Amino acid sequence: MTSEKPGLHPRNRHRSRYDMKALCESCPALREFITQTPTGEPTVNFADPLAVKTLNKALLAHYYGVAQWDIPEGYLCPPVPGRADYIHHLADLLAEGNEGTVPAQATILDVGTGSNLIYPLIGVHEYGWRFTGSEVDPEALANANAIVNGNAGLTRAIRLRRQKDASAIFTGVIHKNEQFDATLCNPPFHDSAESARAGSERKRRNLGQATDAAANFGGQQQELWCEGGEVAFILKMIAESAQYARQVKWFTTLVSRGENLPPLYRALTEVGAVKVVKKEMAQGQKHSRFIAWTFMDNAKRRQR
Template identity: 60%
Template sequence: MTMKKPLSSGGASPAVKNNLHPRSRHRGRYDFPALCAALPELNEFVRRNEWGDLSVDFADPRAVICLNRALLSQHYNVAHWQIPPGALCPPVPGRADYIHYLADLLAADGQNVIPRGPQVSVLDIGTGASCIYPLIGQAEYGWRFTGTETDPASVKAAAAIVSANPGLSTAIRLRTQPDPLHIFRGVIKKGERYTATLCNPPFHASEQQAGEGAQRKRRNLGLEDKPALNFGGTAGELWCEGGETGFITRMIKESAEFASQVNWFTSLVSRKENLKPLYQALRDVGAREVKTVEMAQGQKVSRFIAWTFLPAEKRK
């Protein structure tokens, strides 16, 4: 099943022409005067582009990080946010869309009422140094998050963000995954229940493939002479053995061990052609229900796959 019609609670003006979720705070162009008011440091990077519009140089990692800080400050009440050099710098609007569409998925289990508050417990697999999904999900819906990571440096950076922002320490907890070959084992404890899991899996199958992807991105943007990617990313964030399909397949196999402890397992799937083997893997483990939720940001179409082992009455 593919979900394409999100719930709306106010939404944006119909005059706003883009494909972000109706509840997204990022529909339309960035309001740079408001963003600079939220974070004056952003003024250093804001310039008129060739069309005369205010913008930043998206090829400059410092500008992108500063823009993210301003977005998080203005829209999500995150006053302190910093990531280590080279860490993945996530595009905030796209990450917010995953949260909003996940909220719609959960609402379908509750008479189309979006669940809010700390009774909703979400497990973020590979939360990264940015801790981006917990920050957005907690601000938008008051959900409680557990973020997992295999990289100690990322755990340390995410913990610093959580501790630096008042009120987040009770809403976001972090756990180190002790075995990088496992996903849920070692982090879901006996007796714990989660409303949902989410994940942005490594995209590439090797370091070489990741490097080639980076070169293509620079070439497509006309940035061959630029040495750094604007969104960065460490090895564990960008590639793993088997790539995206291999990672999610391992996730699917392990999820069966925790079938009664999670209402919905979900993961981003960057390539549509990867869905077919994932559907087969879900049939193999006996998933009761599978959904593909489509999302779009401008010309880019993305999606996440969701599966459950529980009947609807046990997901309330």
């Protein structure tokens, strides 16, 4: 019998416990990382970065048809179920303005797509969406390109762009007269390298790891922190979004902490957002959310 993980979106393929046998069939390399829980259930050691990465390979192969996937050492290895939830809740948001139907061939901009390319991989498979992924890090961009080129059909669905200005978010990425149904983003969480290291230490302690152990999910500086942290990053995103008010239906971003919302709401009022939506998400004890805003009224969104 499988038990469902509480809180995940109804269409999330990861609502049940991992079927390790099926995952090993999709990715034989996972077999060497299988261990047993005290009750005899197969699992992996989530404190082992290589085990976590191989589990991700198996999940992407089994559920999303991704035959070739890898990330460079030290780069962010995303937890797939939570990333899938963002995609499904975004699909619901787009359906609300499309007579209840998730739009096919929606065009999505993934801000900071990373070396892992996780959101485009899930969104292309689940909904047939077309993605543009932006990335400031050349090594991450090269790896994401390798994933696109290594999997049949992705070159038609995913295009990647280098963000040459590290201080910009949309500027230089959204081209003149280009239209997007939505943007999505997993912004840097911490406000300093020290804060990022402290967060990694807490995670290690929770996993029972030694202090010199490698981080199980990794992450480069630009993936983990920026000056002013998440709030500063999203405030800049909000300010820039007003320049592209007629080119994007919905701007969206993850917000890790509920207490970060008030200054973001104030900024959205100041830039003239017509509508602001908050989507709550949960995976077990972990709660997150994304906010979405638009400068178009309902009629204009339907016309697009």
